[in-house]
Amino acid sequence: MASIFRPRRSAGSALLAAALGLASFALPASADAQNFPAAAWKPLVRGGVRLADPPGDAGSAPDVVSDPMTGGAAAYFAGDANFLYLRLRINDAVLQAPADFKAFGWVCLIDTDGNLASHELSIGVLGSTDVVELRRNTSPQNDGSPADISELLVKSYPASTHARAVAASSMVSGDADSFIDWAVARVDLGIANQTPFRLACGSSSDAQSLAGDLISDKGALTLAGLVADPIALYGGTCLYDCLDSGAPCDVGVGACLATGLIQCDGLTRSCDAFPGEPGTETCNGIDDDCNGETDENFGLGMPCDVGIGACVASGVLVCTGDETTSECNVTPGTPVPEMCNGIDDDCDGETDEDFDVGVACTSGLGACEAAGVKVCSGPNTTQCDAQPGIPEAEACNGIDDDCDGVVDNGLGLGDLCMVGVGACLAQGVVVCDASFGTTCNAMPGLPANETCNGVDDDCNGVTDEGCADTDGDGLTDAEEALLGTDPNDADTDDDGVPDGAEPSMAEDTDGDGLINALDPDSDADGLFDGTEMGYGCDDPATNPAAMTCVPDGDLGATTTDPTKADTDGGGKLDGLEDADHDGVLDPGETNPNDPSDDAYACFKDVDCGNPVSGSVCEAGACVPGCRGEGGNGCPYGEVCSSSDVSRGVCAPAPNECAKDADCGAADSGRVCDIPARLCQAGCRGAAGNGCPAGSFCTSETSTPGVCAPEPTVGFEGNGVFCEAAGAGRGRRTGGVPFALVLGLAAFVVRRLSRRAS
Structure with a gap:
């Protein structure tokens, strides 16, 4: 060019x-450009x-x-x-x-x-x-x-x-x-x-x-x-x-292209060729219709796919052999058995159709439950894709907040509870309250005027205030009359412990028929209660001639629990650890407050505690356990897993029931709350379980009552209780006046509360 x-x-x-x-000629710079040509x-x-x-x-x-x-x-x-x-x-x-x-x-x-x-x-x-x-x-x-x-x-x-x-x-x-x-x-x-x-x-x-x-x-x-x-x-x-006039030129495109020569005279310039006539476009690599595009109606070179799923193959469109259309230039793959992987392996148009992918599911329990769908977790397995929530502390709201599968567990719902004090004391069960805590559903009784009867009639937490306490032992005469202690003797059982300070005074810890206030060794461990509690024997009310008091040799520096035969739970009775029973940890003796030194030889279960101690002798050593027969059993409120002489374990008595027999033996002191289907402490006067030996039931009918220690209205001076002549009797194992039951029940609860505090 x-x-x-x-x-x-x-x-x-x-x-x-x-x-x-x-x-x-020369052109002036100021020439006017407004006179554009008209036809030139x-x-x-x-x-x-x-x-x-x-x-x-x-x-x-x-x-x-x-x-x-x-x-x-x-x-x-x-x-x-x-x-x-x-x-x-x-x-x-x-x-x-x-x-x-x-x-x-x-x-x-x-x-x-x-x-x-x-x-x-x-x-x-x-x-x-x-x-x-x-x-x-x-x-x-x-x-x-x-x-x-x-x-x-x-x-x-x-x-x-x-x-x-x-x-x-x-x-x-x-x-x-x-x-x-x-x-x-x-x-x-x-x-x-x-x-x-x-x-x-x-x-x-x-x-x-x-x-x-x-x-x-x-x-x-x-x-x-x-x-x-x-x-x-x-x-x-x-x-x-016009320098190139006569040079070759062409007109038209594609199949219509024609060649000629350039004709130029300065005023005009053209190619003397005439283009061919357009035809119908076919798929042949030629611009048949002469529009400047080749095979434009067939999508040549465009990406294309054949097959479905994993069999899809990608290629481009090319002309068919007959030049009439276009086709994809690849062959689809070969199907394989379906797997769970998000791929249509068998190339049937469905993905993972042999698995439950996409099915609704949940993960977690209670408040942690989350909704999701099933997803693949392996070639042949699925799992729920939901992420469970985070557990929270259990609230009393009818929801499983801690996500352990149990609603409102650990809150004591259904447990027996008491509200009120004294004569106003009422029994109920633990239920949820409006603030998602718990409360007792019992309604306390109405206070009455206080009388000297051993009962807190006005429900102020003080029994018989203003009433006489002749012996000054902390119990009013009326309380002692109900309890069976001597209102004129501050230490009725002469163990060195004033009657008002006796531990769990109305209970019979060792099950020997004597309540603790009248039993100088309440837990039958070989040590008198005064010795275990750190008392001396110098109280004027303590009779040395009774031979039931040994002064604590270290003045309370070492004490043990007079209601627990093995205070440290190591398997050896307190009286065996303190071999000389003087309340002092002497050389050669084991420490009753240290379970690590309790191992000692035993020959039979009785060497390991009372019949309801929950401790038996195995291989020459006392170990926790029980026997169904021929040995020690379990404390009250628990049952043994053994029904024969083999060693079993103690566990809480069953709490689900349909009848009293499901809650224990006839003298178990446990009955079935039929509507709630729950075992609870109690007794029936008829047609149901009664009370253990040494206690009586406050009910004389099939209506549930409570078991209470059997009191006496007189004292013979030898630790044996007697009952007033002509007094009415409720259902009991030793004979107790029913007239004293309500007052005694209130007394027991008050004394338990006082000792706990």
């Missing part, structure tokens, strides 16, 4: 110029064929188009003695208001040296500022890119005098088209007469480069494919350069 650019015209060209009456526009051509551009390849105003119906071009040029004029056809209006162009750019790049690696000049309209700019490319990229920017502004012209919009007489794609014309002074352009140059035109955002809609009907992206045939300035006009 460099051969067409030359410093001077040939003789033939000079004759052409002379024939056109065009002489070379010549189309830009490439290979003798008018430049064309399809609609829709750019948005709105920057979309440059040609009208194929009228044979019109997408770009034109003209010239006179003062100006070079350029024109583009736009698929829209280019003005947004009179004399105000839309904020786009339209530009033509100019090649003057025949080297299409870069352009030298650009002339464009910048709509955002309504100016026409002549620019020079001072730093060419030399890669043939039309986006190469012309950096240097040579001259700027107001669009009001050097640009205009003209309505087109036809439309291309359904909306009004317009032409945008602009002019640049030839004196500023700096291109000499008869010097050929080429234009590459289109739209742009900045009018400094060609980076919008490139005028091309063949997809060219570089200057070599975009520039038009050369033109040149001749005196007072601008003409086609």
Whole structure:
């Protein structure tokens, strides 16, 4: 192409110029650009064929188009003695208001040296500022890119005098088209007469480069494919350069392509070939319908898949052998047995269909329960995807807060409880309260006037206040009458412990028939209660002749529990650890408060405690346990797992029941709360379980009562209780006046409360 650019015209060209009456002359810089040509526009051509551009390849105003119906071009040029004029056809209006162009750019790049690696000049309209700019490319990229920017502004012209919009007489794609014309002074352009140059035109955002809609009907992206045939300035006009007249050219595309020769006389330039007739497009690698696209209706090269699930294979569309359509060029894979992995392994269109994936499920218990769905956990297994909540402390609210599968456990619900004091004492069970804590559901009785009867009648926590305590032992005479102690003897059992200080005074700890207040060795461990509690024997009320008091040798420095035969639980009775029974830890003796030194030889269960101690002799050592027969059993309220002479373990008596027999033996002191189906402490006067030996039931019917120690109304001086003549009897094991039951029950509870405090 460099051969067409030359410093001077040939003789033939000079004759052409002379024939056109065009002489070379200087152009004034002040030439008026408002006189745009009316009918002198010549189309830009490439290979003798008018430049064309399809609609829709750019948005709105920057979309440059040609009208194929009228044979019109997408770009034109003209010239006179003062100006070079350029024109583009736009698929829209280019003005947004009179004399105000839309904020786009339209530009033509100019090649003057025949080297299409870069352009030298650009002339464009910048709509955002309504100016026409002549620019020079001072730093060419030399890669043939039309986006190469012309950096240097040579001259700027107001669009009001050097640009205009003209309505087109036809439309291309359904909306009004317009032409945008602009002019640049030839004196500023700096291109000499008869010097050929080429234009590459289109739209742009900045009018400094060609980076919008490139005028091309063949997809060219570089200057070599975009520039038009050369033109040149001749005196007072601008003409086609005809140096290559007679050179080969072609018209049409695809199967319609035809070749000919360029015909040029300066005023016109064309290719004398005629394109072929379009045919029907088939899938054969040829542009049969001559629209510039090959096999465009068959999606060739588009990604495609065949098969389903794991059998899917990916390829691209290719022509079929009969050229009628396209097909995917791959073969699907081979199915395998279905696994639980989120893949359709057997290629049947269903994923993991042999497993319960997606089925609703829950994880966790109680308040921690969370809902989820089943998901794969392995090739052949599933699991619930729910994450259980975090357990909290159990509240009394009907909810399993600690998430252990049990509602409101550990709160004592259903346990027997008492409210009130004295005669107002009432029994109930533990229930939830409004603040999610627990409370006793019993209603205390109503206070009455206090009388000297051993009962706290006015329910103030003090029994028989103001009543006589003849012996000054801390118990009123009325209390002692109910209890069976001597109101005139402060230490009835002569163990050194005042009657009012006796531990659990109304209970019979060792089950020997004597309540603790009358039993100098309440737990039958071989040590008198006074010795265990740190008392001396110097109280005037303590009778030394009774031989039931041994003073504590270390004055209380070492004490043990007089209601627990083995205080340290090590398996050896307190009386065996303190071998000389003086209350002092002597050399050679074991410590009754240290279980680690308790191992000692035993021969039979009785060596390990009383019959309800829960301790038996095994392999010469006392160990926790029980026997169903022929040995020691369990404390009251517990049952043995053994039913014969073999060793068993003690455990709380069953709490679920349907009848009293489910709660223990007939003398167990436990009955069944039928509505609640729960075992609880109590007794029945008839048709149910009664009380253990040494106690009586406060009920004479099948209505549940409570077991209470059997009191006496008289004292014979030998530790044996007797009952008042003619007194009525309730159900009991030793005979107790029923008239004393209510007062005695209140007394027992009060004394237990006092000792606990």
